[in-house]
Amino acid sequence: MIKLKGLLNYYKFKRILDVGTGNGNFIKIIASLTDEFEEIIGIDEMEVAVSTSSKNFEDDRISFQLMNGYKMNFEDDSFDMVCLSNTLHHLEDVNGLFKEMERVLKPGGIILINEMIANGLDKRQKAHLKIHHFAALIDRTCGDVHHETMIATEVLKLLEDNSGLKITDAWNLRFERPADNSKEEIEWLCATIDRILVKVENHENFDDFVKQGNKIKKYIKKTGFDSATQLVVVLS
Numbered sequence: 001m002i003k004l005k006g007l008l009n010y011y012k013f014k015r016i017l018d019v020g021t022g023n024g025n026f027i028k029i030i031a032s033l034t035d036e037f038e039e040i041i042g043i044d045e046m047e048v049a050v051s052t053s054s055k056n057f058e059d060d061r062i063s064f065q066l067m068n069g070y071k072m073n074f075e076d077d078s079f080d081m082v083c084l085s086n087t088l089h090h091l092e093d094v095n096g097l098f099k100e101m102e103r104v105l106k107p108g109g110i111i112l113i114n115e116m117i118a119n120g121l122d123k124r125q126k127a128h129l130k131i132h133h134f135a136a137l138i139d140r141t142c143g144d145v146h147h148e149t150m151i152a153t154e155v156l157k158l159l160e161d162n163s164g165l166k167i168t169d170a171w172n173l174r175f176e177r178p179a180d181n182s183k184e185e186i187e188w189l190c191a192t193i194d195r196i197l198v199k200v201e202n203h204e205n206f207d208d209f210v211k212q213g214n215k216i217k218k219y220i221k222k223t224g225f226d227s228a229t230q231l232v233v234v235l236s
Contacts, residue, residue: 001033001173001175003171003232004029004033004173004232005033005034007112007169007234008030008033008034008036009033009034009036011080011081011110012034012036013034013036013037013080013081013109014036014037014038014039014080015037015038015039015040015041015078015079015080015081016030016037016039016040016041016079016080016081016082016083017040017041017042017043017074017078017079017081017082017083017104018030018040018041018042018043018083018084018085019043019069019082019083019084019087019097019101020043020044020069020084020085020087020090021042021043021044021049021050021053021064021085022044022046022049022053022085022086022087023049023052023053023056024042024053024056024057024062024064025085026083026085026086026114027040027042027053027057027062028056030083031057031059031062037061038061039061039062039063040061040062040063041062041063041064041065042062042063042064042065043064043065043066043067043069043072044064044066044067045066045067045068045069047066049064050064050065050066069097069100069101070093070096070097070100071100072100072103072104074104075104076103076104077104077105077106077107078104078105078106079104079105079106079109080106080109080110081105081109081110081111081112082101082102082104082105082109082110082111082112083111083112083113083114084097084101084111084112084113084114084115085113085114085115086114086115086116086230087115088113088115088150088155088158089115089136089146089147089148089149089150090145090146090147091145092145094158094162095161095162098111098162098163098164099164102163102164102165108236109236110168110234110235110236111163111165111234111235111236112232112233112234112235113155113159113231113232113233113234113235114173114230114231114232114233115150115155115230115231115233116128116132116149116227116228116229116230116231117149117150117151117152117155117172117228117229117230117231118148118149118150118151118228119151119152120152120172120229121228121229122226123223123224124177124223124224124225124226125226125227125228125229126219126223127189127216127219127220127223127224127225127226128225128226128227128228129149129228130216130219130220131189131192131193131196131216131220132148132149132228133148133149134193134196134212134213134216135196136148136149137209137212138196138197138199138200138209139199141199141200141203141205141209142199142200149228152170152172152231155231155233156170156231156233159233159235163235165235165236166235166236167233167234167235168234168235168236169233169234170231170232170233170234171231171232172229172230172231172232173229173230173231173232174227174229174230175227175230176226177225177226177227180224181224181225185225186220186221186224186225189220189225190217190220190221193213193214193216193217194213196213197209197210197213
């Protein structure tokens with residue numbers, strides 16, 4: 001986190017774009033590490049994500065727009081930094097998105113990637129991995145694009161193959177949990193499995209999915225949970 005804070009405060013980015021912002025979690029991280037920005041815009045093609053995120057921020061400099069990342073309504077050279085956080089594994093056309101991100105990026109600006117990775121995880125972090133892989137399986141069953149978590153070298157290779165910019169820095173970022181999970185948190189995580197299963201409750205293989213979900217619940221109750229390590233990559 002110290003390295004990310006140093007990057008943000010050294011460059012003092014004025015206009016920042018977060019593509020596929022979801023609930024705005026990565027914007028929260030950026031805003032907690034620097035106050036040098038003039039504007040941060042988060043875009044997502046899911047209306048519920050935009051409406052929810054808009055309610056979570058009181059800073060007038062931060063806003064959210066309903067927009068497709070492949071066809072952005074921004075002029076060329078609009079942003080000093082363009083971010084993509086935990087979205088790579090949801091992309092159907094990586095190259096197409098990066099061309100659009102690079103179009104709206106100012107000359108001399110950077111693209112900042114933040115992506116959870118599958119390697120080097122401890123037992124508690126593997127609980128996060130299991131939940132994510134299960135959610136990805138269910139989404140794919142429903143016809144959605146949702147790949148499993150990649151290892152770091154796969155992420156770097158994907159970026160090298162699909163971006164016109166060069167990787168200038170990369171490091172691991174971990175939000176380590178010092179304390180054990182509370183009973184309420186474990187219950188909430190197990191309920192997350194049930195919420196995922198709702199999407200396939202009428203599927204012919206529902207019983208098999210339930211069995212897989214129950215195995216993950218058992219693992220969480222035994223080992224606990226911690227967030228998976230993130231890989232931060234700077235492209236410039």
